[in-house]
Amino acid sequence: MTQLDRLKTRLGEICDLRAAAAILGWDQQTYMPPGGGAARSEQLATLQRLSHETFISPEVGELLELAAAETADLAYDSDEASLMRVTRRDYQKARKVPPSLVAEIARTTSQGIEVWTNSKAQSDFALFRPVLKRIFQLEQDLARCLEFDEHIYDALLDQYEPGMKTNVLKALFADLRQHLVPLVQSVSQSRRHVDDSALHQLYDPQKQWDFGVEVLKRFGYDLKRGRQDKSAHPFTTSFSVNDVRITTRIDEGFLPSALFSTLHECGHALYEQGVSHSLERTPLGGGASLGIHESQSRLWENLIGRSRGFWQFFFPRLQSIFPQALSKISFEGFYRAINLVQPSLIRVEADEVTYNLHVLLRFELEVEILDNRLNVDDLPEAWNSKMKTYLGMIPPDDTQGVLQDVHWSNGLIGYFPTYTLGNLISTQLFEAATRECPAILQQLEQGEFSELLNWLRRHVHQHGRKFLPTELAERATGKPLQADAYLKYLTEKVADIYGT
């Protein structure tokens, strides 16, 4: 047995513990009876503590050093060299944070979610303020432990988007802001009215479910290696490359809710199902980053699921399933309805065009607070002021404003930008894929997606966590991450829908 084998054995056990925690989490959100919650928290805490302790043990450090000699001559992109590179990086980061800080963050955010829930229900930011202050302080402490070269925000961002830098984000967002704000205004000023009332009718839940499953299968989601269940908040979770599950929720009175959440989660799941089997039970099995993951979900949800080609095939099918609701609407009317652009207060309900302005706002606020340029006390005013600037709206209360997202209460600072990165990467990948395989667009109109899936498998999925996200995007598309493809896509879409 080589030292690398020994290392892999230990890492395999850690993967098993993490997978077990993921299974417990899936159960908690799908089938667990109400009484099960308290014991489940203890069980999850034990699994997480054990996997963390095992990973940061001196034994893993030693094995990393011993195995280094054995793997020194391997090619950069070989599984083994990548395993060593990524694991060393993970290990060094994990060792930097003292267990006492991990515990303090866990305690505070656990309380934070509870306080936030109350505070949001009462639309009273003052209730949330003290714990939110503490959370931002702890995240600053965390960032200092993790270390950074340029910007304190880099350290937090790096947890979700390895290698990404605040300055790169700033440039990308500046580009987006410059183009998106006028684009949104042009929609407001357009004389064409898009009517989505047809989507707000009664749609039988079982038929919605069945149609979703039909699309899942056509996309290539393997139901022998996965399944769909219902949960309050849709999510994707993976217990191995052969057991990748998604959930959805169904709104009987609004067709897009289940449909697009199913397509979105399917994108995540196709990624996880496509990771190379050779990376199973190693730290490389899984997505490269939140941004790359979101690029997959948004690609299937938006670039495919809201495209003309997709609906050329599926709209007649959907009409035949819901004749009463859809017989009176034209293809063009339906296509426009699912692509309605309208500034709104709530991020998770935002359309493709305004969505990234919601993210921009959060990114700017997070950076300002970490820089100590903005005080948490002044957050609601800062929020509302940016909403006015970017979207022309002011929330009537904090529930629809600064209190809307769970993320901060859970200590997820540096997380929001990955949503926008996902959007940018999705279009850059899709552009590269269709350039290389124009057949993708023809297949699309026939309800076939194998060419696209194969391209993504080859260029993205199979590599798992072998490469940094920026590296992966550049290898796949031949150029560094830019906003160009995304802005071009949105501008053309808005022109198509609104005749601008």
Place this chain on the structure above:
Amino acid sequence: MTQLDRLKTRLGEICDLRAAAAILGWDQQTYMPPGGGAARSEQLATLQRLSHETFISPEVGELLELAAAETADLAYDSDEASLMRVTRRDYQKARKVPPSLVAEIARTTSQGIEVWTNSKAQSDFALFRPVLKRIFQLEQDLARCLEFDEHIYDALLDQYEPGMKTNVLKALFADLRQHLVPLVQSVSQSRRHVDDSALHQLYDPQKQWDFGVEVLKRFGYDLKRGRQDKSAHPFTTSFSVNDVRITTRIDEGFLPSALFSTLHECGHALYEQGVSHSLERTPLGGGASLGIHESQSRLWENLIGRSRGFWQFFFPRLQSIFPQALSKISFEGFYRAINLVQPSLIRVEADEVTYNLHVLLRFELEVEILDNRLNVDDLPEAWNSKMKTYLGMIPPDDTQGVLQDVHWSNGLIGYFPTYTLGNLISTQLFEAATRECPAILQQLEQGEFSELLNWLRRHVHQHGRKFLPTELAERATGKPLQADAYLKYLTEKVADIYGT
């Protein structure tokens, strides 16, 4: 923090790991997609190894010694004294078995189940023979590691029924054989024919499910702290006292299949839901033994679920749910049909009277093999010969004979007798309960079960694993375990059904 607290913390973590493994096992048998199997085996193996290693660590041994002084003066039946007593016993047993033997048994039985499946499908005992020999050898090795005073079988039995002895079993089974063999013969010779054809009609699966749930709720199974799902083989599993789940399977063409499996599993689940909260996350949380567990499932399945009183309330209800199938059958006809006695080849399909003869046969064969009085080569002949003696039938092939049960292939030697112990204990408990609370029998006829459940909670459930099964049975019933109550119950039942 006391040493006892330290010990409890460590034991709590072990409980969490075991609960996590149970959740993974539940998922495997209910919702896991087919592809998930391979990774699941690895995940389960890691959890089981970790919980075992943590438990047998010298640290736990030290804490046991240190905590002993703190708990020396506590009452025998206090939670703390019981925790120390039971944990010390578990620890000493677990330490006796070398990890290499544990691993060898795991490997061999994992192969054993696979070989048995093939062998059973082909009805060819010769295929199974080599691995079965090896399994019996390994179990002999295991018994020697575990140590025993009187009989090698004691050591294996003790794993499932702590404190039970082979000689006690031999006496109980001798008593049973002496009475049951003539009882079965008297049924064969009875002139009354019991017709159960009404049970073999089409019964809508959803209505079967709903009726089962109705009874579950009336029994007192708390669905806020549990749930029922479907699986190939019905089972009960517990992740905490507040999350105890059961499964069932539905046969559209045979009413008793789902119904009695639901009542059976409900009995197990009521036990687990009734364990005192003070024993949560300790080794005392759970049932005292397989025998005591089976006493609960058989009590609700048979003593309640096949009783006149129960059906006086539920038969009209069942008739109204299945008017087509049941309108033509009388109460008496239905009651007899679900209590049909008929010698048969397959244990799991056996009625209450013949069931224990199937167990007797297996117990005798296991003891003879462990004593080296019977060779595995000669097992099929020995099986058939005993079937002839006890049930008057000879299996036409090994699939319906010696190959029918999975247990031996899985290394479960010493397990079968707990089924019969469960039957005996169930009647002894029920006799004591109805003697103390005659209201139980009146409630029964009104579809009410709270008096019975409360009695069981008080005398059995709440104690978890605090007492040895024989101790628990004696504390609850005031006398040692005997076959009397069971034989009286069966004799009266047979007289009632067959007019013998």
